[in-house]
Amino acid sequence: MEEKVIKVERNKKISMAVVRRLPKYYRYIGELKSKGVSRVSSNELSELTGFTASQIRQDFNNFGGFGQQGYGYNVEELESNFKKILGLNKTYNAIVIGAGNLGQAIANYSNFEKKGFKITGIFEKNPKLIGMKIRDISVYDIDNIKSFIEDNKVDIGIITTPKESSQEVANILIKYGIKAIWNFAPLDIKVQEDVVLENVNLSESLLSLSFQMNEKLNNNKNF
Amino acid sequence: MEEKVIKVERNKKISMAVVRRLPKYYRYIGELKSKGVSRVSSNELSELTGFTASQIRQDFNNFGGFGQQGYGYNVEELESNFKKILGLNKTYNAIVIGAGNLGQAIANYSNFEKKGFKITGIFEKNPKLIGMKIRDISVYDIDNIKSFIEDNKVDIGIITTPKESSQEVANILIKYGIKAIWNFAPLDIKVQEDVVLENVNLSESLLSLSFQMNEKLNNNKNF
């Protein structure tokens, strides 16, 4: 009942600036909870996260106020609200496409499973890798991807192929109905409107690190 | 001589919004160059990158105008300018701390080396991994990190340890003079002002993907 109210209130679009902060809120709230802290103010959260208290209150109020004047926020309540907001009250099945080093690293990283993201298969073109197992996850022939997606619920496609084949892989995933893509190929994949795409471009991250190093050097030279 | 002019002009702080776009410019310019395209307009770059032509011209002019009215931008010239801006006219030595799956994946990824980032060593606590080789890169005992940094020029520390030890590792790196950290531990590392820090938080990336999936679902439900 109350749930419905929240959903109705929530028709405003959440800006990407806010979206990028949400996981961090969830992380710090989780830490507080596991420390047994029961209440927290926007000021205390500000110290933890580095965001201003004002911004935190603004952000939270995008999802309906879950604080209390004079008291702050109840940590347990915050935690369960953010869990729902981030969609972590469900589980998701994911497949990895590309069984190279990065694909293997992701499949091996058990923390995702703890959060509810289960990797159910890895798909690969290279016959040397097909048949391998990573933890208990099998590496299948990429040619079997269609039937796998048809026979199993797959929510998320994780692309760790070389950039040459990544767009093609994305097209296949989308064609068979996958609505969310986590892309690690260093390339801008094109997807239709109703597909959610999250890019992790390690190359771009490294280059921006490089830029910032040099920027710092140049600035110091001038003084 | 002209170089000096550019440096003098460049005292204005470049906002992170711009910094995040720079690697993408460099990538698309590189693609144009390798296709043999010799000139490009801000409008054409807009179609490639998805940024507006106006924004592109604004961004470029942070670094001094390298275009020509009525003509556009010379691709070769753009490429060499961005190479310098991103600090890619030098090479960098990097070490990886943490020889787990992610650390191995990064050490294995030869594309970084092609851009001038050479990984010269991997450091690890787990004795089972010490002594291993990834490509030609040795996995050393973490206890040797001090002498390694003292004996070798190390520009970048890449942290792929579990989050429990990542801050401690960062402190050590900084103590021995490393000025740039590429952090993959899912945690907010604290560094002093003069150290450049670039975070890649895969967990946060996955949670924001999850949020966006659910947001889409909720919005559709309401109509």
Next chain:
DNA sequence: TAGATTGTTAATCGATTAACAATC
């Protein structure tokens, strides 16, 4: 020269911060 396209200023838009009434 005429046409094209930059560099740059001005206008707009959106996100962050400040302020404070509401209220626990």
Next chain:
DNA sequence: TAGATTGTTAATCGATTAACAATC
């Protein structure tokens, strides 16, 4: 009740977009 802290409106700041003179 008095003190604390939210939720929310208003002010500010910064980033993006529009417009156009400069000029190749």
